[in-house]
Amino acid sequence: MAEKPLLVAKIRDGTIIDHIPAGRALSILRLMGITGKEGFTVAIVMNVESRKLGRKDIIKVEGLELRPEDTDKIALLAPMATINVVKDYTVVEKRKAVPPKVVEGFLRCKNPNCITNQRNEPVKPRFITASYDPLKLVCDYCGLALTFDDIARQLESRP
Amino acid sequence: MLRGRDIISVSDLSRQDFEEIFRMADEILEAPERWSSALRGRIMATAFFEPSTRTRLSFQTAMLRLGGEVIDLGEVEKSSIAKGENFSDTVRMLDSYADVIVIRHKLEGAAKLAAEIAEKPVINAGDGSRNHPTQAMIDLYTIRRLHGGVDGLTIGVLGDLKYGRATNSFIAALTKFRIGRLYLISPPQLRVRDDTRELLVEAGIDFKEVQRLEEVVGELDVLYASRIQRERFPDPSEYEMVRGSYVITGESLKGAKKNLTILHPLPRVNEISFEVDSTSHAKYFEQAALGVPVRMALLKLILVG
Numbered sequence: 001m002a003e004k005p006l007l008v009a010k011i012r013d014g015t016i017i018d019h020i021p022a023g024r025a026l027s028i029l030r031l032m033g034i035t036g037k038e039g040f041t042v043a044i045v046m047n048v049e050s051r052k053l054g055r056k057d058i059i060k061v062e063g064l065e066l067r068p069e070d071t072d073k074i075a076l077l078a079p080m081a082t083i084n085v086v087k088d089y090t091v092v093e094k095r096k097a098v099p100p101k102v103v104e105g106f107l108r109c110k111n112p113n114c115i116t117n118q119r120n121e122p123v124k125p126r127f128i129t130a131s132y133d134p135l136k137l138v139c140d141y142c143g144l145a146l147t148f149d150d151i152a153r154q155l156e157s158r159p
Numbered sequence: 160m161l162r163g164r165d166i167i168s169v170s171d172l173s174r175q176d177f178e179e180i181f182r183m184a185d186e187i188l189e190a191p192e193r194w195s196s197a198l199r200g201r202i203m204a205t206a207f208f209e210p211s212t213r214t215r216l217s218f219q220t221a222m223l224r225l226g227g228e229v230i231d232l233g234e235v236e237k238s239s240i241a242k243g244e245n246f247s248d249t250v251r252m253l254d255s256y257a258d259v260i261v262i263r264h265k266l267e268g269a270a271k272l273a274a275e276i277a278e279k280p281v282i283n284a285g286d287g288s289r290n291h292p293t294q295a296m297i298d299l300y301t302i303r304r305l306h307g308g309v310d311g312l313t314i315g316v317l318g319d320l321k322y323g324r325a326t327n328s329f330i331a332a333l334t335k336f337r338i339g340r341l342y343l344i345s346p347p348q349l350r351v352r353d354d355t356r357e358l359l360v361e362a363g364i365d366f367k368e369v370q371r372l373e374e375v376v377g378e379l380d381v382l383y384a385s386r387i388q389r390e391r392f393p394d395p396s397e398y399e400m401v402r403g404s405y406v407i408t409g410e411s412l413k414g415a416k417k418n419l420t421i422l423h424p425l426p427r428v429n430e431i432s433f434e435v436d437s438t439s440h441a442k443y444f445e446q447a448a449l450g451v452p453v454r455m456a457l458l459k460l461i462l463v464g
Contacts, residue, residue, distance in 0.1 A: 113266055113287055114287075115267065115268040115269045116268065120246075123247070139268070141267065142287060
């Protein structure tokens with residue numbers, strides 16, 4: 001069977017994030033802090049067929065190496081994603097986006113009575129990953145759980 | 160080993176920790192005078208950001224009976240908090256004055272935050288709607304004294320199973336033991352939360368959720384009652400509808416086992432009628448009295464081992 005033509009050209013050096021749930025690519029770019037003004041060549045493919053996911057998004061960024069904290073954030077929004085590091089047109093490293101055991105700082109507890117939601121207290125929200133599939137994070141202070149939908153809603157509504 | 164540890168949530172405690180506290184409480188009850196200078200020279204700070212009668216007084220009594228001293232933050236309205244001082248700074252101050260800090264707060268996770276800030280051990284005397292670990296110690300100790308142990312018993316928990324910190328801690332503590340069966344008796348609005356249900360399943364507890372005490376009263380060895388608060392119901396008429404079903408009366412105890420024990424973390428408002436007080440089932444005042452030796456045991460174990 002003839003291979004489907006590639007929608008986007010191969011990249012030489014950079015990162016490919018594959019198996020992103022359909023429709024989330026733009027949110028992920030935003031989480032990574034990529035606005036387009038950084039000068040990276042970025043290709044986004046959305047809603048393509050996927051054996052694993054039905055439909056999926058793909059991001060290719062020429063010249064970018066991901067920092068560990070970026071991988072953490074990607075994992076929270078796309079726990080199925082695969083991160084491919086490309087050097088000289090070859091994938092040299094392939095890793096799964098695995099949510100970190102402890103998530104500190106960038107998510108908020110949804111319990112208004114949680115101490116982490118007090119403006120006047122020097123405390124960073126901290127969550128422990130209680131389950132990976134489906135993703136569930138539990139507030140280390142009050143014990144309330146964030147579901148995948150809660151997490152996605154928070155991360156996607158960021159300005 | 161409890162020495163130097165924070166007591167924040169029942170989930171941090173093992174069955175061995177409970178047993179250690181129970182044995183110490185037994186020793187204290189046997190010869191209270193022997194322990195009257197066990198904590199001489201030690202200072203306990205109590206900081207209650209929310210009203211409390213029994214918990215605050217029994218902690219203070221416990222410390223004094225062990226020969227220790229007590230400092231108290233006093234009413235929040237009259238302290239620096241009224242001037243806008245935050246919780247974290249208040250904890251830092253207490254940490255520099257006292258050897259152990261006892262905290263009650265309306266916000267969930269306040270005690271945990273205090274424990275992270277303070278170098279001295281922090282004891283959670285109730286925060287938010289989930290954690291009241293020392294109440295659970297007292298509840299189980301009372302059951303152990305009356306029934307010889309907790310394992311194998313059929314236990315009913317009645318009332319507000321969703322927001323009640325005492326019921327939540329009690330249920331969590333039961334998962335450390337091998338009880339016979341657990342009945343969760345509540346109106347549908349106040350059923351246990353999903354995570355509590357998951358905890359029970361994980362612990363392999365045989366439990367059943369029911370709406371009426373009458374359905375199960377004959378099977379119970381222990382009935383743990385709690386208050387249903389009017390403000391939990393968005394619609395006052397819903398509250399009026401369920402209220403009557405959760406009042407324990409002589410009538411609702413017909414068919415109960417002779418040695419059924421009724422416990423209640425107190426204060427009660429009207430959920431146990433006064434006629435029950437004079438029955439052999441009523442053990443809630445005994446339970447409240449045991450608050451002192453159990454908290455003595457805990458303070459002693461935390462401070463000097």
